[in-house]
Amino acid sequence: MNDDTELAVRPHERDPEDGLALIDDPAFIERVADAIEAGRDDELRVLIADFHETDMARLLEALPAPARPKLIELLGSDFDFTALTELDETVRVQILEELETKTVVEGMRDLDSDDAVYILEDLDDADKQEILGQLPLTERAALQRSLDYPEESAGRRMQTEFIALPPFWTVGQTLDYIGETEGLPETFFELFVVDPTYRLTGSVPLDRLLRTKRGVKLGDVVTPDRHVVQATDDQEDVARVFERYNLISAPVVDGAGRLVGVLTVDDIVDVIQEEADEDVKALGGVAADEELSDSFWYIAKSRFSWLLVNLIAANLASFVIALFEDELQRLVALAVLMPIVASQGGNAATQTMTVAVRAIATRELRASNARRVIARELLVGLFNGVVFAVIMAAVVFARFGVADLGFIIALAMIINLVAAALGGILVPLTLNKMGVDPAVSSGPFVTTITDVIGFFAFLGIASLWF
Amino acid sequence: MNDDTELAVRPHERDPEDGLALIDDPAFIERVADAIEAGRDDELRVLIADFHETDMARLLEALPAPARPKLIELLGSDFDFTALTELDETVRVQILEELETKTVVEGMRDLDSDDAVYILEDLDDADKQEILGQLPLTERAALQRSLDYPEESAGRRMQTEFIALPPFWTVGQTLDYIGETEGLPETFFELFVVDPTYRLTGSVPLDRLLRTKRGVKLGDVVTPDRHVVQATDDQEDVARVFERYNLISAPVVDGAGRLVGVLTVDDIVDVIQEEADEDVKALGGVAADEELSDSFWYIAKSRFSWLLVNLIAANLASFVIALFEDELQRLVALAVLMPIVASQGGNAATQTMTVAVRAIATRELRASNARRVIARELLVGLFNGVVFAVIMAAVVFARFGVADLGFIIALAMIINLVAAALGGILVPLTLNKMGVDPAVSSGPFVTTITDVIGFFAFLGIASLWF
Numbered sequence: 001m002n003d004d005t006e007l008a009v010r011p012h013e014r015d016p017e018d019g020l021a022l023i024d025d026p027a028f029i030e031r032v033a034d035a036i037e038a039g040r041d042d043e044l045r046v047l048i049a050d051f052h053e054t055d056m057a058r059l060l061e062a063l064p065a066p067a068r069p070k071l072i073e074l075l076g077s078d079f080d081f082t083a084l085t086e087l088d089e090t091v092r093v094q095i096l097e098e099l100e101t102k103t104v105v106e107g108m109r110d111l112d113s114d115d116a117v118y119i120l121e122d123l124d125d126a127d128k129q130e131i132l133g134q135l136p137l138t139e140r141a142a143l144q145r146s147l148d149y150p151e152e153s154a155g156r157r158m159q160t161e162f163i164a165l166p167p168f169w170t171v172g173q174t175l176d177y178i179g180e181t182e183g184l185p186e187t188f189f190e191l192f193v194v195d196p197t198y199r200l201t202g203s204v205p206l207d208r209l210l211r212t213k214r215g216v217k218l219g220d221v222v223t224p225d226r227h228v229v230q231a232t233d234d235q236e237d238v239a240r241v242f243e244r245y246n247l248i249s250a251p252v253v254d255g256a257g258r259l260v261g262v263l264t265v266d267d268i269v270d271v272i273q274e275e276a277d278e279d280v281k282a283l284g285g286v287a288a289d290e291e292l293s294d295s296f297w298y299i300a301k302s303r304f305s306w307l308l309v310n311l312i313a314a315n316l317a318s319f320v321i322a323l324f325e326d327e328l329q330r331l332v333a334l335a336v337l338m339p340i341v342a343s344q345g346g347n348a349a350t351q352t353m354t355v356a357v358r359a360i361a362t363r364e365l366r367a368s369n370a371r372r373v374i375a376r377e378l379l380v381g382l383f384n385g386v387v388f389a390v391i392m393a394a395v396v397f398a399r400f401g402v403a404d405l406g407f408i409i410a411l412a413m414i415i416n417l418v419a420a421a422l423g424g425i426l427v428p429l430t431l432n433k434m435g436v437d438p439a440v441s442s443g444p445f446v447t448t449i450t451d452v453i454g455f456f457a458f459l460g461i462a463s464l465w466f
Numbered sequence: 467m468n469d470d471t472e473l474a475v476r477p478h479e480r481d482p483e484d485g486l487a488l489i490d491d492p493a494f495i496e497r498v499a500d501a502i503e504a505g506r507d508d509e510l511r512v513l514i515a516d517f518h519e520t521d522m523a524r525l526l527e528a529l530p531a532p533a534r535p536k537l538i539e540l541l542g543s544d545f546d547f548t549a550l551t552e553l554d555e556t557v558r559v560q561i562l563e564e565l566e567t568k569t570v571v572e573g574m575r576d577l578d579s580d581d582a583v584y585i586l587e588d589l590d591d592a593d594k595q596e597i598l599g600q601l602p603l604t605e606r607a608a609l610q611r612s613l614d615y616p617e618e619s620a621g622r623r624m625q626t627e628f629i630a631l632p633p634f635w636t637v638g639q640t641l642d643y644i645g646e647t648e649g650l651p652e653t654f655f656e657l658f659v660v661d662p663t664y665r666l667t668g669s670v671p672l673d674r675l676l677r678t679k680r681g682v683k684l685g686d687v688v689t690p691d692r693h694v695v696q697a698t699d700d701q702e703d704v705a706r707v708f709e710r711y712n713l714i715s716a717p718v719v720d721g722a723g724r725l726v727g728v729l730t731v732d733d734i735v736d737v738i739q740e741e742a743d744e745d746v747k748a749l750g751g752v753a754a755d756e757e758l759s760d761s762f763w764y765i766a767k768s769r770f771s772w773l774l775v776n777l778i779a780a781n782l783a784s785f786v787i788a789l790f791e792d793e794l795q796r797l798v799a800l801a802v803l804m805p806i807v808a809s810q811g812g813n814a815a816t817q818t819m820t821v822a823v824r825a826i827a828t829r830e831l832r833a834s835n836a837r838r839v840i841a842r843e844l845l846v847g848l849f850n851g852v853v854f855a856v857i858m859a860a861v862v863f864a865r866f867g868v869a870d871l872g873f874i875i876a877l878a879m880i881i882n883l884v885a886a887a888l889g890g891i892l893v894p895l896t897l898n899k900m901g902v903d904p905a906v907s908s909g910p911f912v913t914t915i916t917d918v919i920g921f922f923a924f925l926g927i928a929s930l931w932f
Contacts (some may be wrong), residue, residue: 368492
């Protein structure tokens with residue numbers, strides 16, 4: 001089969017997953033890179049011009065850094081700048097810094113306002129102003145207004161293209177207007193009804209509009225939105241509301257209640273994904289903004305600080321061990337066994353902490369059920385503590401033939417698993433009450449607690465016993 | 467102010483977050499519980515009948531178990547069964563088991579098909595058939611068809627209410643049909659165009675319909691959907707496609723390409739959220755289906771198995787330590803310091819593992835970039851290993867005044883941090899290749915590796931040295 005014709009298959013004949021499969025093929029990437037190197041834009045168009053923006057982003061990430069801006073310049077107006085919003089931040093900033101301002105300005109003009117803001121907000125002020133300065137006045141003003149809202153706010157994520165109509169318009173008038181007007185938003189799911197000062201009255205979903213008689217006034221078919229978003233609201237809070245109330249879109253208003261934009265759930269999906277990602281990473285001791293494309297140096301620095309905190313905690317535990325040097329010298333089995341107690345406590349605490357951190361993030365753990373959850377975790381800790389105490393007592397007796405040692409490790413195990421349960425839930429709850437993100441900060445506290453209590457309980461009881 | 471009038475505020479005057487605030491107030495919960503106990507359904511209606519389904523779910527969870535089904539029976543047709551879809555599974559099953567079949571059947575009739583399936587699928591077969599048997603034939607057939615698809619498949623999550631029209635209909639005919647027909651789906655964002663055998667041609671979003679002249683045929687305005695979902699597709703794969711291509715909805719077809727349903731992004735948001743939640747929990751050693759409302763007994767059992775695996779790993783590490791009993795006896799400082807090496811390795815490995823597991827889940831880590839990421843992690847491990855080696859050498863020299871000991875711990879630290887980086891990325895990649903979920907199984911392997919190598923390197927070098 002001829003390789004060229006195979007790759008020239010047009011979009012509608014291609015499986016939608018094909019773009020992704022191609023990107024995983026090193027031969028394909030090399031072929032694209034060669035075409036870029038040689039400036040063969042015709043070949044490039046055949047190879048990749050029909051890629052979905054998301055696949056284009058994956059392709060850009062797979063290419064060597066110098067080839068990325070060249071690809072965009074070569075494709076010209078065939079390159080959809082929306083692809084840049086799907087890139088890792090590091091790669092996006094690198095590309096934007098190397099592209100000619102003219103290319104960026106051209107590309108930005110075709111974007112929805114929310115995508116344009118997403119791309120602009122990571123640039124430094126000089127670059128931002130240079131690009132804004134070359135955009136037409138109305139676009140510039142809309143983007144500037146979004147950029148004036150705080151980072152990670154609804155105002156940054158909203159689309160400023162929407163249809164807002166007065167309540168005295170009839171359904172018929174509205175349908176005609178939509179049918180005849182050029183330059184309406186590319187996609188929309190509802191109309192908004194506003195008063196003369198642009199204050200939001202409510203919305204009319206398109207399906208309801210279609211089911212209403214032409215003579216009816218919008219004011220009589222509009223329903224007030226129960227979930228109006230403030231432009232200054234934090235995007236995570238907004239995501240929570242979307243998720244809780246299964247929203248598809250929501251109007252965004254400014255401090256005076258004037259409609260300034262609309263948020264749709266596809267933007268919110270990214271926020272939910274990011275937020276969950278941050279929790280996973282934070283619990284694993286990784287910076288929330290670490291990305292797979294980050295440089296060695298950036299990652300090494302960001303991982304270092306967490307490990308340093310852990311090193312301090314581990315040294316603290318080591319000082320506890322040092323208190324019992326005499327006992328360790330006398331009975332070396334204590335040294336052999338003590339990491340088991342600490343490790344089992346650490347793992348039990350991590351279980352409880354994981355559940356607590358996640359339940360706090362999803363607002364499932366609240367004042368009303370905290371006491372019940374704490375009691376349950378304590379019971380689980382006590383129960384599993386007793387079970388593992390019995391197991392370890394048997395193991396230790398089998399290994400060392402000393403019944404006393406089995407009893408000591410059993411007692412230490414129970415104490416440490418109860419402490420683990422308490423620490424695992426109280427530390428995140430307390431941090432949260434203090435306004436500190438429990439996902440980021442709970443880990444070191446909790447493992448320090450279980451290490452210190454684990455070693456202290458085991459070696460302390462041993463020193464009293466022998 | 468009079469308490470009763472305050473609570474009687476109607477929905478449109480209430481802040482949308484109010485329902486949630488009320489549920490956090492123990493006095494309010496008690497008042498609702500009292501009203502249920504005394505059977506005062508009028509008071510209940512004033513208190514809570516205007517709650518959004520999600521808030522109603524939170525309220526049900528906050529109430530004592532026996533009060534939950536009573537509340538539903540008391541509210542009768544004022545209770546929206548959609549609330550049941552927002553409950554933790556444990557609570558939902560408890561309520562459904564205690565409700566009268568008649569109440570459940572009545573409540574199910576008002577539900578969208580996807581919500582009805584969501585509620586039915588957790589019931590045992592006898593209950594399921596009893597409820598299905600009392601539903602009208604068409605509803606029963608639609609639900610049964612969805613239930614025949616595998617668990618966690620698109621077929622289970624899809625809505626079977628949609629509008630499908632033939633390509634020869636004009637836009638005008640379509641608009642009139644929508645305006646005049648009773649019993650259309652409650653909400654819809656697009657129409658589907660199908661051939662006489664119900665095979666999907668494509669879809670027409672409502673906004674496009676509104677912008678097209680009345681005389682145009684649907685067949686001329688329809689676009690083929692690039693992202694058609696198979697009813698048997700796994701919901702997580704579908705979620706990935708929604709996320710990647712920013713979809714609002716997608717048609718679902720059966721094996722023969724016939725349109726059988728539609729998936730909307732609000733259902734997918736729940737899947738994305740669940741999936742992220744499962745990753746967080748799995749990495750923390752908690753069962754994916756553990757819920758805050760689960761009983762003590764269920765939690766204790768589910769946590770136990772993970773801790774048992776950890777106990778075995780910890781005992782393995784302990785056997786490694788036992789190999790060096792003589793050295794430990796001779797130099798007790800080794801016992802004091804050895805947990806530091808192991809713990810630092812464990813934490814570094816967890817960092818790498820977290821990044822790897824998450825990148826595998828989001829399909830960011832692929833064959834094409836695996837080598838680069840492995841090399842980077844190794845470099846980071848080596849770099850941080852050297853830095854912490856220097857720090858610990860200094861600390862140990864200060865504490866014990868023995869330069870040799872500082873050198874030994876430094877060397878062990880470098881070895882263990884490099885091993886941690888390798889294990890942290892290779893274990894998840896290997897498990898994934900073997901078809902095992904790396905989020906669930908990586909942890910125990912990785913910590914065993916760092917514990918064993920940490921103790922072995924530190925004590926082994928010491929035994930060679932002294």
